[in-house]
Amino acid sequence: MADIIAKTRRPGAPSGLAARAGESSCERTPTGVTRALNDAPLPGRAAADKTLLRRPIELLFFAYRDFTGIADRKLATIGFGRAHHRALYFIGRVPGIAVGELLDILCITKQSLAPVLREMLRARYIVQRADAADRRRRRLFLTERGLDLERELTRRQSRLIAKAFAAAGADAARGFDAVLRGMVGGRDRRRFFGQ
Amino acid sequence: MADIIAKTRRPGAPSGLAARAGESSCERTPTGVTRALNDAPLPGRAAADKTLLRRPIELLFFAYRDFTGIADRKLATIGFGRAHHRALYFIGRVPGIAVGELLDILCITKQSLAPVLREMLRARYIVQRADAADRRRRRLFLTERGLDLERELTRRQSRLIAKAFAAAGADAARGFDAVLRGMVGGRDRRRFFGQ
DNA sequence: GCAATTATGTCAGCCATGTTGACGTATTTT
DNA sequence: AAAATACGTCAACATGGCTGACATAATTGC
Numbered sequence: 001m002a003d004i005i006a007k008t009r010r011p012g013a014p015s016g017l018a019a020r021a022g023e024s025s026c027e028r029t030p031t032g033v034t035r036a037l038n039d040a041p042l043p044g045r046a047a048a049d050k051t052l053l054r055r056p057i058e059l060l061f062f063a064y065r066d067f068t069g070i071a072d073r074k075l076a077t078i079g080f081g082r083a084h085h086r087a088l089y090f091i092g093r094v095p096g097i098a099v100g101e102l103l104d105i106l107c108i109t110k111q112s113l114a115p116v117l118r119e120m121l122r123a124r125y126i127v128q129r130a131d132a133a134d135r136r137r138r139r140l141f142l143t144e145r146g147l148d149l150e151r152e153l154t155r156r157q158s159r160l161i162a163k164a165f166a167a168a169g170a171d172a173a174r175g176f177d178a179v180l181r182g183m184v185g186g187r188d189r190r191r192f193f194g195q
Numbered sequence: 196m197a198d199i200i201a202k203t204r205r206p207g208a209p210s211g212l213a214a215r216a217g218e219s220s221c222e223r224t225p226t227g228v229t230r231a232l233n234d235a236p237l238p239g240r241a242a243a244d245k246t247l248l249r250r251p252i253e254l255l256f257f258a259y260r261d262f263t264g265i266a267d268r269k270l271a272t273i274g275f276g277r278a279h280h281r282a283l284y285f286i287g288r289v290p291g292i293a294v295g296e297l298l299d300i301l302c303i304t305k306q307s308l309a310p311v312l313r314e315m316l317r318a319r320y321i322v323q324r325a326d327a328a329d330r331r332r333r334r335l336f337l338t339e340r341g342l343d344l345e346r347e348l349t350r351r352q353s354r355l356i357a358k359a360f361a362a363a364g365a366d367a368a369r370g371f372d373a374v375l376r377g378m379v380g381g382r383d384r385r386r387f388f389g390q
Numbered sequence: 391g392c393a394a395t396t397a398t399g400t401c402a403g404c405c406a407t408g409t410t411g412a413c414g415t416a417t418t419t420t
Numbered sequence: 421a422a423a424a425t426a427c428g429t430c431a432a433c434a435t436g437g438c439t440g441a442c443a444t445a446a447t448t449g450c
Contacts, residue, residue: 060259066380081436098398110400136398157248179363180254182363189257276407306408306410
């Protein structure tokens with residue numbers, strides 16, 4: 001499960017309006033998976049397996065899938081994908097961010113980012129302005145339109161998290177924060193989450 | 196950020212041994228992103244923005260990236276990707292799972308799964324056996340080899356989570372569980388996490 | 391002031407992982 | 421015997437990554 005929890009998009013499936021609020025919507029047959037799952041002995045050598053944190057691993061997988069799916073469905077309506085969302089989000093988060101800085105946050109190549117920026121520039125979700133001091137650098141900003149989209153997407157994901165926070169309580173929310181923070185590598189933790 | 200937090204693989208980059216334990220490893224220039232980030236005013240209309248849960252959204256994005264990256268690096272050494280990991284994981288989790296049931300959990304098409312199963316069958320990580328009662332159904336099992344790989348991957352991800360749990364405390368770990376559980380859609384929650 | 395470096399963009403080709411649609415085949419159900 | 425189910429496969433296509441090579445403008449360093 002590098003991937004357990006990873007998964008890219010599912011372009012076709014929940015594009016339009018499919019999927020009951022927040023769910024994956026890919027039922028096939030009402031076969032006995034559920035039963036099988038609950039009865040399933042953990043794989044192999046029981047002793048060694050006990051230290052494996054399968055429950056949190058699976059929770060991350062499914063929670064992340066639903067978390068991204070909720071924005072993916074909106075993005076699909078305008079022909080954008082996750083790559084657009086990531087760029088849009090961080091341009092909103094760091095107004096005036098330079099292209100190179102954005103690449104550094106996203107950890108992708110400029111060749112991957114290029115078409116994404118190009119489409120969002122063309123569709124007027126973002127604008128570029130040369131840096132006053134160093135005119136080689138292109139600073140990126142959201143337009144009104146971009147701001148609206150970014151906030152709509154962030155709002156959807158916020159609602160899902162807020163619902164979970166409300167159900168689990170404030171203490172749980174703090175625990176959620178602390179654990180995730182501990183999972184983030186030093187560099188990103190330092191620059192995004194302090195200490 | 197459907198995607199904030201999504202991101203597929205980065206085949207090239209941290210494939211072999213690159214990346215300092217658990218980190219993303221894609222530094223470019225020591226530009227002022229960090230400063231920019233901390234100083235950045237939240238985007239637009241401050242009032243409306245207050246209800247947006249940007250911190251947990253970003254935590255999920257970066258934590259998930261590191262969580263998957265830790266297994267991706269191992270997978271890359273044998274030419275497998277996340278798709279292989281997902282299938283491998285759930286075949287291990289539900290020994291004897293039928294192909295259709297696996298599709299139902301993964302939410303992908305059989306055409307997407309086919310090459311993944313084929314490669315893992317050929318390389319002897321999994322085996323198929325016809326169901327005794329209904330010989331149309333192909334039940335899938337891990338081989339010794341597959342069990343070893345699955346456990347190595349799960350161990351890596353478990354260690355990352357265990358480290359975060361240890362640092363955050365048992366209460367935080369429970370909160371983490373409760374919040375993620377609240378984020379998982381009803382169907383998957385029911386069949387994987389009870390109630 | 392000229393050379394080197396930096397920031398960005400672009401073209402071309404490749405790979406992994408998804409999608410659809412159409413069809414084939416064995417097996418079970420009706 | 422016919423219909424439905426479970427699975428497999430072929431073909432075409434999209435997304436979003438990657439690499440390498442090269443171009444251009446602006447800044448920095450000697």
